[in-house]
Amino acid sequence: MATRSNIRDNLKRVRERMASAAARARRSEGCAQLVVVTKDQPIAAVCNAIDLGEIELGESRVQDLQERIASVGEFLARRSEGVHPGIHWHMIGHLQRNKVKTLLPVVHAVHSVDTLRLAETIDQQAARLNRVVPVLMEVNCSGEKQKNGVPVGAAECLAEQISTLRHVDLLGTMTMAPRVEDAEEARPTFVRMREIFEDIARSGRVGPGFRHLSMGMSQDFEVAIEEGATIVRVGSAIFA
Ligand SMILES: *Cc1c(COP(=O)(O)O)cnc(C)c1O
Numbered sequence: 001m002a003t004r005s006n007i008r009d010n011l012k013r014v015r016e017r018m019a020s021a022a023a024r025a026r027r028s029e030g031c032a033q034l035v036v037v038t039k040d041q042p043i044a045a046v047c048n049a050i051d052l053g054e055i056e057l058g059e060s061r062v063q064d065l066q067e068r069i070a071s072v073g074e075f076l077a078r079r080s081e082g083v084h085p086g087i088h089w090h091m092i093g094h095l096q097r098n099k100v101k102t103l104l105p106v107v108h109a110v111h112s113v114d115t116l117r118l119a120e121t122i123d124q125q126a127a128r129l130n131r132v133v134p135v136l137m138e139v140n141c142s143g144e145k146q147k148n149g150v151p152v153g154a155a156e157c158l159a160e161q162i163s164t165l166r167h168v169d170l171l172g173t174m175t176m177a178p179r180v181e182d183a184e185e186a187r188p189t190f191v192r193m194r195e196i197f198e199d200i201a202r203s204g205r206v207g208p209g210f211r212h213l214s215m216g217m218s219q220d221f222e223v224a225i226e227e228g229a230t231i232v233r234v235g236s237a238i239f240a
Contacts, residue, residue, distance in 0.1 A: 001042055001045060002041075002045055002046070002048075002238075002239045002240060003048075004048040004052070005237060006239075006240070007045065007048050007049055008052055008148070008238070009044065009073075009186075009237065010092070010237060010238045010240060011036075011049075011052060011238055012093045013237075014034065014221075014237055014238055015034065016223070017221070017222055018032055018221065018225055018232065019033065020222070021221070021222035021223075021225035022063050022214060022225055023227075024064050024226055025225065025226040025227075026224070027228075028240045029231060030238075031225070031229060032124060032216075032224075032225050032229050032230050032232050033056060033230065033231050033232075034054075034056065034232055034234060035056045035057065035058040035090050035092070035231060035233045035234070036049050036054045036056060036057050036058065036213075036234065036235070037057075037058040037059075037092065037233050037234060037238075038057050038058065038059060038068065038153055038235070038236030038239075039058070039059050039060045039061070039064060039093075039169060039218070040209040040235075041235070041239050043068070043071045043072070043075070045112045045239055046072060047071075047072065047075045048073065048187075049151070049239075050075075050076075050085065050087065053085075053201075055086060055087045056086050056088050056090065056093040057087060057088070057089055057090065058089075058090040058091075058094025058111075058233050058235075059090075059091065059092065059093070060091075060092050060094075061093055062095070062096075062099040062102060063105045065091065065103070065107070066106065066107065068089070069089065071097050071111050072087065072196075075102060079239075087095070087104060088108035088109070089107050089108055090107070090108060090109050090111055090233075091103060091107050091109070091110045091112065092111045092174075092233055093112060094112055095110060095112050095113075095208045096117060096142060097117060097118055097121045099123050099126050100118070100121045100122055103104070104122065104125045104126060104129060104131075104133065105129060106197070107133070108134070108137070109133070109134040109135065109171070110133065110134075110135045111135075111136045111138065111174045111209055111214050111231075111233070112136075112138045112148065112174065113135045113136065113137050113138060113139065113162065113168075113238055114139075114148055114149050114158075115150070115158075116161050116162070117130060119135065119158075119161070119162045119165055119168060119176070119215065120164075120165065121165070122166060122167075122168055123168050124137065124167075124169035125163040125227075125233055127166070127167045131143065131167065132166075132168065132169050133167065133169065134167050134168075134169050134173065135136060135162070135168045135169065135170055136170075136171065136172050136173055136174040136212060136214050137150060137155065137158060137159055137162060137172075137173050137174065138150065138173070138174045138175065138176075138228060139152060139155050139173050139174070139175050139191075139196060140152065140175070140195045141175045141177075141189045141192045141196070142175075142176075142177060142178050142189045143171075144178055147176065147178070149174075149175065149220050151207040152192070152196060154201065155173070155196055156199065156203060156205065157198050159200045159205065159210070160172075160203075160206065162203035163206045163207060165204065169209055170206060170207070170209065170210055171209060171210065171211065171212040172197060172210055172211055172212030172213055172215075172230070173197045173200070173213060173214070174214035174231075175189065175190070175193040175214075175216065175222075176214050176215075176217070177217075178222050179198055179217065179221075180220070181220070183219060183220040183222065183223045185206060186219070186220035186222065186223055186224070187223050187226075187227060189215075189229055190215055190216070190220075190223060190224050190227035190228070190229070191224050191225075193213065193215055193227075194213060194227055194228045197213055198226075209233060211230070212230045212231055213229050213230050213231070214229070214230070214232075214233065214235075215229045215232070216229045216232035216233070217232070217233055217234060217235070218234050218235060218236045218237035218238075221234055221237075224228065
């Protein structure tokens, strides 16, 4: 298991690599936000990341996320300073409609909205909680059959439909590149995502809040930032 100092060093290194990628693309240093993906990590490692100041955390399964929240809550309650950082949990994995009701009270944002029915379910539950939930629309840019995400050809239409819902705030799009050996092989997927994102943003069918591109993981976050990512979701490179 990664120790606290491993995690600290890894976080520093990931942020340096993010900054270098931004510089190469002549983007500003803070152009991309880091979501620390805690999935499959022991709770002690998650608590260390929180102690090191990370508050944007990602999980890919509803049940895991609920368990995390309970354990992290206990950890924070025991902590001597008693400070409770406002942690934002990001749901980054495939989401079933029957889990939305359990998820919404505890989640900050959902990165994986890929059908209108799912968006409508989030909208209904959000209305009951009297909140507006930030969401990203997941697009299957690589065309792999086993991948989640709306097909490229249906993306603009779905974005327009999601935008009409009053209790979700469509922040932009999310995509996952195929598993690759060399990060360069992920580049075409990210370029495609950015083009689709820009087409939708320019279409006039979505609001001004549509400005985020969630793309890039441990294997390829630098390439993603070079191609315009504003949110990267990184797990194993931090907890290695
Ligand atoms: C696991 C996961 C990540 C992070 O993957 P790493 O390779 O551990 O950085 C990012 N996004 C999604 C949707 C994931 O499921």
